[in-house]
Amino acid sequence: EVFDFIGNKSYIVAGGARGGGKTYLVVAIAVLCAILFPGLRVMIIRKSLDELRQQIIENELLKRYYPGKLFTWRETKKSAYFANGSVIYFRSIEEETDVSKLQGIEIGLLILDEGNQLTENAIRRLLGSLRDFGDSGFKPTMIMTCNPGGVCDGYLKKYWVLPDYSKWENKELVKKDEYAYIPFGVYDNPHA
DSSP states (O other): OHHHHBTTBSEEEEEESTTSSHHHHHHHHHHHHHHHSTTOEEEEEESOHHHIIIIIIIIIIHHHSOBTTTBEEEGGGTEEEOTTSOEEEEEEOOSGGGHHHHTTSOBSEEEETTGGGSOHHHHHHHHTTBOOOGGGOOOOEEEEEEOSSOTTHHHHIIIIISOOGGGSOHHHHTTGGGEEEEEEOGGGSTTO
16 A cells, blocks of 8 residues: 555555564665666664664665665665665664754655654654655655654644644645555564
């Protein structure tokens, strides 16, 4: 379902049970989009640098996607560079002030893994970095994964899980069809 929304929706949330395969999915989407859309800039963000390294970089990207063949990995920059000019940046936001370091980077695909660990303010500021990359054909998109119990669960509920349009601003209502929520259960992952 998430793949179906890429190119059709701008703000996608995949939420639900732990172990549903959400992190695996978003890394696969990042790599596939980097290959299919030359020059695309992708950023994957997780709150903790240790979780980013262990869960996303080591357990997913470097273990499954052939570094040196599909892309060149630069550890010091925490970035994967593709021959077609696409780049995947891996960043953490451990403190609210870390958001300002990322705001100037223009991104076509923004992935917030365990995004509900970030504040609503941080997420809104990051959404301002979404950009169209001209002839790439890629619609600027944010994909956020989340489990219940984060700091911005109210924000997620209001805009994705149970949208309450009476609380949206007029400029948000114009884009209400750009939001999509996909619930994940533990049994969605055949390896769980």
